[in-house]
Amino acid sequence: MIFHSLEFLTFFVSTVTVYWMLPHRWQNVLLLVASYVFYGWVHPWFLALIFATTFIDFWSALGMERWPEHRRRFLWLSIVTNFGLLGSFKYFNFFVDNVAATAALVGWHVSPPVLNILLPIGISFYTFQSMSYTVDVYWGHLKARRSFLEMAVFVSFWPHLVAGPIMRASNLLPQVEGERRFSAPAARDATLLIAWGLFKKLVIADNVGVIANKVFALKAPDFYLLWAGVFAFCIQIYADFSAYTDIARGSARWLGFELTSNFDHPYLATGPTEFWRRWNISLTTWFRDYVFLPMSYALSRRLDDVRWLGLRGDVWIYAIATQVTFLLSGLWHGANWNYVIWGGYHGLLLVVARVMSPRRKRRRGRGGRWLAPLQGVGMFALTCVGWLIFRETNLSMLARDLVLSPFASTPLQKQAGVYLFVLALLYSMPLWIQSAWAALGAPDLTAALIPTRDVHGKPLPATSPAPDEAAPRWPAVVSQGCLCGLLFAVVLILRSRASLDFIYFQF
Amino acid sequence: MVRTSTVPNPQTTRTELGERQTRRQFASLTLVLVTMLVVPFGLRALNMLAPAETGTPSYLPALEPIWERQMAFDANVVADLKVLQADYVLIGDSMAGSRVDPTDLANLLDPRGVAPIYYAATGSAFWYLAIKNWIVPSQTHPRLIIIFFRDENLTDPMFRVTGMYRGQLDRVARDHEGVLNDILAAHTQGAWFRVHAFADRLFQVERARRWVEPMLVSAPLDVAARGKARRSLLDRMNTELFKLDALRQMAPADMAQGDASTYDFRRNVNRSVLPEMLKIARRAGIKLAFVRVQRRPEGGKPPAQSSELQQYVRDLKSYLEQNGALFHDDWGDADQPLSIYADGDHVSSEFRRQYTENFVRKNPAFFR
Numbered sequence: 001m002i003f004h005s006l007e008f009l010t011f012f013v014s015t016v017t018v019y020w021m022l023p024h025r026w027q028n029v030l031l032l033v034a035s036y037v038f039y040g041w042v043h044p045w046f047l048a049l050i051f052a053t054t055f056i057d058f059w060s061a062l063g064m065e066r067w068p069e070h071r072r073r074f075l076w077l078s079i080v081t082n083f084g085l086l087g088s089f090k091y092f093n094f095f096v097d098n099v100a101a102t103a104a105l106v107g108w109h110v111s112p113p114v115l116n117i118l119l120p121i122g123i124s125f126y127t128f129q130s131m132s133y134t135v136d137v138y139w140g141h142l143k144a145r146r147s148f149l150e151m152a153v154f155v156s157f158w159p160h161l162v163a164g165p166i167m168r169a170s171n172l173l174p175q176v177e178g179e180r181r182f183s184a185p186a187a188r189d190a191t192l193l194i195a196w197g198l199f200k201k202l203v204i205a206d207n208v209g210v211i212a213n214k215v216f217a218l219k220a221p222d223f224y225l226l227w228a229g230v231f232a233f234c235i236q237i238y239a240d241f242s243a244y245t246d247i248a249r250g251s252a253r254w255l256g257f258e259l260t261s262n263f264d265h266p267y268l269a270t271g272p273t274e275f276w277r278r279w280n281i282s283l284t285t286w287f288r289d290y291v292f293l294p295m296s297y298a299l300s301r302r303l304d305d306v307r308w309l310g311l312r313g314d315v316w317i318y319a320i321a322t323q324v325t326f327l328l329s330g331l332w333h334g335a336n337w338n339y340v341i342w343g344g345y346h347g348l349l350l351v352v353a354r355v356m357s358p359r360r361k362r363r364r365g366r367g368g369r370w371l372a373p374l375q376g377v378g379m380f381a382l383t384c385v386g387w388l389i390f391r392e393t394n395l396s397m398l399a400r401d402l403v404l405s406p407f408a409s410t411p412l413q414k415q416a417g418v419y420l421f422v423l424a425l426l427y428s429m430p431l432w433i434q435s436a437w438a439a440l441g442a443p444d445l446t447a448a449l450i451p452t453r454d455v456h457g458k459p460l461p462a463t464s465p466a467p468d469e470a471a472p473r474w475p476a477v478v479s480q481g482c483l484c485g486l487l488f489a490v491v492l493i494l495r496s497r498a499s500l501d502f503i504y505f506q507f
Numbered sequence: 508m509v510r511t512s513t514v515p516n517p518q519t520t521r522t523e524l525g526e527r528q529t530r531r532q533f534a535s536l537t538l539v540l541v542t543m544l545v546v547p548f549g550l551r552a553l554n555m556l557a558p559a560e561t562g563t564p565s566y567l568p569a570l571e572p573i574w575e576r577q578m579a580f581d582a583n584v585v586a587d588l589k590v591l592q593a594d595y596v597l598i599g600d601s602m603a604g605s606r607v608d609p610t611d612l613a614n615l616l617d618p619r620g621v622a623p624i625y626y627a628a629t630g631s632a633f634w635y636l637a638i639k640n641w642i643v644p645s646q647t648h649p650r651l652i653i654i655f656f657r658d659e660n661l662t663d664p665m666f667r668v669t670g671m672y673r674g675q676l677d678r679v680a681r682d683h684e685g686v687l688n689d690i691l692a693a694h695t696q697g698a699w700f701r702v703h704a705f706a707d708r709l710f711q712v713e714r715a716r717r718w719v720e721p722m723l724v725s726a727p728l729d730v731a732a733r734g735k736a737r738r739s740l741l742d743r744m745n746t747e748l749f750k751l752d753a754l755r756q757m758a759p760a761d762m763a764q765g766d767a768s769t770y771d772f773r774r775n776v777n778r779s780v781l782p783e784m785l786k787i788a789r790r791a792g793i794k795l796a797f798v799r800v801q802r803r804p805e806g807g808k809p810p811a812q813s814s815e816l817q818q819y820v821r822d823l824k825s826y827l828e829q830n831g832a833l834f835h836d837d838w839g840d841a842d843q844p845l846s847i848y849a850d851g852d853h854v855s856s857e858f859r860r861q862y863t864e865n866f867v868r869k870n871p872a873f874f875r
Contacts, residue, residue, distance in 0.1 A: 485546020
């Protein structure tokens with residue numbers, strides 16, 4: 001079921017209505033049923049996979065506590081099952097194709113078996129989320145849960161099931177287990193989040209997506225058309241993915257849950273490190289905690305004292321761990337080499353930034369902070385190169401694209417490129433205004449109307465009764481209503497006629 | 508009356524205050540939801556500022572609200588069919604046209620006649636209208652109407668009804684095509700198209716869209732080009748930069764391979780014109796036959812078929828037979844190697860007679 005459909009509206013209204021009439025335990029039962037209906041709406045067989053993941057991880061975690069001497073075995077059971085399912089459905093064809101291609105290089109021609117099955121949407125997301133639970137239990141950060149129902153709700157919680165944000169067990173499980181109460185201000189804010197998300201998806205992402213798709217359908221785009229298309233894709237992927245997160249967070253808030261934010265104006269980043277603090281935050285921190293840090297720790301025992309090519313051991317540790325983490329992150333996005341290259345490219349940017357960081361700090365000390373806008377533009381350009389790698393699945397086309405000259409274009413190509421670029425810019429203007437608003441130090445455009453933070457800037461816990469008991473600020477309420485109405489009206493008249501699926505569904 | 512003063516219980520006051528605020532918060536939520544639904548009525552006010560509209564309402568508002576016909580309904584076809592009173596009517600696009608020669612077929616069968624309704628670049632929406640608006644009103648009673656199609660054509664009513672193909676429908680469509688419109692609306696606006704239509708009437712969405720969207724799309728033209736180049740830029744982009752042969756991954760024909768959802772027969776059949784075709788024919792007492800032509804062979808073999816497509820064809824066959832129609836599948840026919848093909852999925856003109864002869868020989872049930 002997709003968010004921007006009337007099926008979803010019916011599903012959402014009926015679920016929320018019944019949900020708040022039920023006692024806590026039955027709320028969880030309803031959440032589980034609703035999540036399974038949501039996920040199995042088109043392909044009911046997907047449910048078998050999510051159930052298998054839940055079942056194995058639930059019992060693995062319990063096994064770790066019951067038989068501590070076999071903890072490692074239970075962890076491996078969980079890892080092998082989860083990655084086995086993920087690998088079979090997502091990477092099997094990629095793997096056999098590459099084996100066959102390698103065999104062909106040595107003159108051994110084989111016709112590899114092809115798995116003709118649909119990739120279950122969201123499998124990468126819920127697998128990672130469920131895995132984080134077993135790893136946390138293994139590390140002793142978390143107690144194994146006794147309630148299968150609550151574990152199943154944690155794994156399948158429908159608002160974020162298909163495209164994140166990836167929630168940690170330590171964050172979401174207590175919310176599943178705890179009593180929740182309806183909060184009218186939270187529901188109000190949630191409505192605005194959902195309206196903003198739908199606007200970003202249907203008006204911005206889908207309209208600029210048409211431009212990107214048009215350009216990437218060309219056999220030989222010229223420099224101007226290509227980069228107009230890349231810019232459009234750059235907008236599309238952010239608007240699309242962050243829209244899903246907003247709608248997911250809004251839907252969860254209506255149910256009394258608070259999901260973590262996944263984006264923080266990523267295109268304002270002035271460097272690669274900052275970009276990854278702002279982009280797909282839940283996935284980045286997942287990789288940081290479960291891949292990068294353990295690997296850095298393991299490497300530090302071997303490489304701490306080395307000094308190669310004039311670089312200290314800690315830089316090498318960072319470089320190796322970062323590259324491996326980002327190559328895996330690239331592979332997580334899809335079973336194709338362009339995603340791996342994209343991961344490697346970002347890993348490389350991070351390593352270069354790390355090596356250059358002492359120099360940057362010195363420059364900043366000498367008034368280099370005035371360079372920040374330039375650094376922002378530079379980082380945006382580097383990000384666009386990354387999105388080209390991400391979008392172009394044909395590697396020979398990618399090689400051609402990267403060496404295109406702006407001087408080889410005809411006047412018509414140049415005009416068309418400029419036209420498509422400005423059109424994409426026009427559609428994305430609300431996003432830039434929101435980011436500029438944030439860059440100027442003003443509160444986030446939507447957060448300005450959403451009282452999710454207290455006076456000290458700390459987020460209010462979703463279950464806190466405080467907002468309900470405080471007097472509503474009527475001007476803010478009217479502004480919220482008008483903004484929601486305006487977004488709804490613009491969605492009605494400017495939604496793209498080519499409604500596209502959320503991009504991250506395929507991952 | 509004696510007035511007594513009471514000391515308020517602080518606990519009670521706090522609870523009452525809390526309850527009052529909670530009620531106010533609920534009121535604020537209601538206000539937000541109501542405002543959200545009220546603001547779009549502003550589109551009606553906005554439309555008053557827009558230039559007055561001219562044009563004729565479309566007979567397929569699901570595709571476009573205003574439509575200027577590129578050609579009138581072709582009533583001559585009805586008259587011709589009435590005169591001809593053909594035994595066999597052949598319907599299809601260039602796939603049929605490049606395969607079966609009506610004169611050769613008539614010579615082979617010696618029936619009263621064969622009437623071809625071949626129109627290049629048409630799809631199942633056109634073929635449905637041809638049965639409804641041409642054949643049935645002509646009061647001809649052919650023994651069989653034979654419809655030629657490729658893969659999922661019959662369950663894809665959106666095939667060739669938009670863009671450069673749109674004008675073709677004018678020749679066969681009446682001024683009101685409610686059934687076809689509902690079918691197309693289910694595709695363009697989803698299963699809930701009636702809700703969309705209601706929202707449109709309520710807020711005048713499409714009216715606003717018709718002047719806001721072109722304004723937005725044409726605004727960047729001023730930045731990109733000047734003078735004459737500005738006026739022709741969009742056209743030149745379509746005809747020169749994004750023309751069909753500039754696109755990559757061109758299938759050997761003009762119809763790409765479908766995916767799993769395209770080949771989900773059960774899901775798509777009730778959103779297609781196929782049940783309507785069968786219904787109209789049944790009412791008129793006419794039998795239908797459907798011929799799936801083979802697409803271009805690859806590597807000396809019939810074109811590969813995904814498991815979904817194979818299942819689709821099985822489901823289609825069974826559905827047609829249950830509804831009293833005949834079905835023939837050309838796929839895998841040894842008499843149709845790559846050598847008989849011209850471009851794309853078309854059969855070369857020199858093999859047309861051969862195909863026609865084989866067609867009669869291999870389909871005795873059609874020509875009893």
